[in-house]
Amino acid sequence: MTNIVYIGSAGVLSVIPLRVLLQQGIRIKAIAMMAETRHRLESQPASLADIKVGDDESLSASASLLQIADKYQIPVIALPEQLEQSVALFKAVNTELILMSCFSRKLPAAIFNLPARGCFNMHPSLLPAYRGPSPVHWQCAHKVTESGVTVHKVNAGIDQGEIAVQKKIKTRLCVNKVELAYKLALLGGEAFVELLAKIESDSLCLQAQAEAEASYYGFPE
Numbered sequence: 001m002t003n004i005v006y007i008g009s010a011g012v013l014s015v016i017p018l019r020v021l022l023q024q025g026i027r028i029k030a031i032a033m034m035a036e037t038r039h040r041l042e043s044q045p046a047s048l049a050d051i052k053v054g055d056d057e058s059l060s061a062s063a064s065l066l067q068i069a070d071k072y073q074i075p076v077i078a079l080p081e082q083l084e085q086s087v088a089l090f091k092a093v094n095t096e097l098i099l100m101s102c103f104s105r106k107l108p109a110a111i112f113n114l115p116a117r118g119c120f121n122m123h124p125s126l127l128p129a130y131r132g133p134s135p136v137h138w139q140c141a142h143k144v145t146e147s148g149v150t151v152h153k154v155n156a157g158i159d160q161g162e163i164a165v166q167k168k169i170k171t172r173l174c175v176n177k178v179e180l181a182y183k184l185a186l187l188g189g190e191a192f193v194e195l196l197a198k199i200e201s202d203s204l205c206l207q208a209q210a211e212a213e214a215s216y217y218g219f220p221e
Helices: 012-023 033-041 067-070 085-094 135-141 177-200
Strands: 004-007 030-034 078-080 096-099 117-124 146-153 165-170
Touching: 012 067, 030 067, 030 085, 030 096, 030 177, 033 067, 033 078, 067 078, 078 085, 085 135, 117 135, 117 177, 135 177, 146 177, 165 177
Parallel strands: 004 030, 004 096, 030 078, 096 117
Antiparallel strands: 117 146, 146 165
16 A cells, blocks of 8 residues: 555544554554654553454553554654644655544645545544534434444545545444444444555545535534
């Protein structure tokens, strides 16, 4: 596969999809995260990503993106607060494709337009429903009986890009945030694998989101 840069943070929705990709033999050129996140993970290595994935016993249950990077010898890009200043960092590793999951910042156009094969984000809801920063929380609060993940092309909007892959699951009325996040993280990894297969086979077909069906929820109070 092409030079892939994976952008994430500390939680399971970043860690588990990356581990699924690596377990499928997909090579990652670099892992990017905010410099503050890297510092926090270095000082608190037992991260939020405390759930074992599959049969991978070679990483501890508390493996973070940094620990995964160390195991697989993947360079880590520490992003500055002003993301516009990081364009050169992406160019330095010849970024051809960006995969992003559970990253709380909007990427500037100079970054999401940089990779020749696109920039894609995994959002843990069935877009255009539950756009925003806390989709797992709100889906649990609203007791949804169907959830899923959407891999969409990144644009200037918030979770508004064209849909590349969407996968659904049924959920229990009493599902909690930890359980749902774990299930969606695994599903997100599968969605990324499917995305890459479509890109490789030149069969990727992007679909515009139905704006009339869109909903947005901010951070819970």
